[in-house]
Amino acid sequence: MSRALIAGVGTTPFGRHPDVHFTELAARAIELALDDAGLEFRDVEQAFCSKVYLPSATGARTMELMGRTGIGCPDIEGACGAAAAGLSLAVGMVESGQHDIVLAFGVEKMPKGFMPPGQLYDDWQCMLGLTQNPQYWALNAKRHMHDYGTTELQIAKIAAKAKRNGALNPNALFRTPMTPEQILASPLVVDPLRLFMLCSPDDGAAAVLVCSERVARRCRSKPVEVAACVHTVSQFPLLNASSFCATPTGRPTVYAATAQRAYERAGVGPEDLDVAEVQDNDAFSELEYYEELGFCPKGEGGRMIDEGVTELGGALPVNTSGGLQARGEPLGASHFGQIHEIVLQLRGDAGPRQVRNARVGLAQVFGAWGHCGVTILKSTD
């Protein structure tokens, strides 16, 4: 099996782009990734377009702007995990030796507020009003507080970290720092989660060029190795969106199970990580993922933030980009946005957000109905 490397990354700012067509957004991200690698679109042998809410043939429509070179470019859908699904296919094609240059990109344009539920929930769930994604995170937060004594202040500290890091990221939607007190003063949306603890759906595109070693070595930018890219759908039970029946079985969560497979594949453990981007669709979920991804034992997520472990300058900075809370969430592009940040970190190009000597990074994404992706990247220095 060949190694797959990331030779180029590109992203638009994640935010509001009301007057930009989605194909134009996608093309901007693809052009940036091509420039980053020093490759031409004619060099690309296969593409995958991750998206959720955009219409049929979003990828093929993007070829109208990039050039109809005759390559395959199916749309890949996997709720908020769509980009991990697309990336895993691109990586698999390069690892298998089928292609040397595969483009994986994602794009989305989302309205503000609760996501339109028809795409993510069954009709009866919509009619029962069980369709606020944050309700699931709130239910998990409430139980976690009950079982482990996690506090609202700890959750607010994670939100404040996101805003602080986002202020350093020119591609973020929210760039205004906030204190935990300001966050705790924002309105409750689903107890105990408040407005400024939640990510906002938004617009954006991001692209990644996955290449064989032969090609990556002659590319313009320093390549980064894809040590693992695992995408799975949750085993039963799923105690998260959009589940309605989650009888306990003792099985690990999809986050823990997917991470375990990625760690094994990459030959590293959580103790080897220098930097991570996790699915902070809300501040509590980030705390939960510290535990589920093995950054700390179960129940100690609150301690991680209290001790500053996951802050810039801590032992394992998490969501240095500002995470979904600061960048917002263009579903199909979301994991590629995380990959963009980890690649910058491993190259030493993250500017004021740079983690010193970062060599191994992890990105984790989660989507409705149990989609989960974990990608582990390694520096090639």
Place this chain on the structure above:
Amino acid sequence: MTYPAETTDSRVPFRSGFLAGDLTNLAGVRFAGSRCRECGVTLLGRRRRCENCSSRSIVDEVFGTRGVVHSFTVQRYPPPLPFTAPQPWVPRVIAWIDLEGHGPRILGPVSGLAERVEIAQAVLAEFHVAWRDDHGREVVAFVFRPVDAEGSR
């Protein structure tokens, strides 16, 4: 008991195969579900296979109406359309409920004030006409009501 509940010209279950009993007698309606003969898991709704282990060896089961709160939250804002929110909106509790007798853990709305609900709180499922479908038929759905340990209040 009729399993699953039969759709009539005037009434339908919120999801086919998820309710048991006679839908014209709401007091007698129950949750329809399944129990896996291989792994033992209980699931809401009549199933083709076990969602946990994929076994085809599953049996129909009617679950009791009592349960306890595993966790809960309060919807401070009305859920998005097509849900029809009462005007004005009154914050509503939703909860993961563990049904009695090692029944399934299911998500549902809880009636009454948020202050009345806590983790491990006992609840009782009640079935009611919740909306009308596109054919004008009444749709029977459920809500959990907080009760004291003996089942009254």
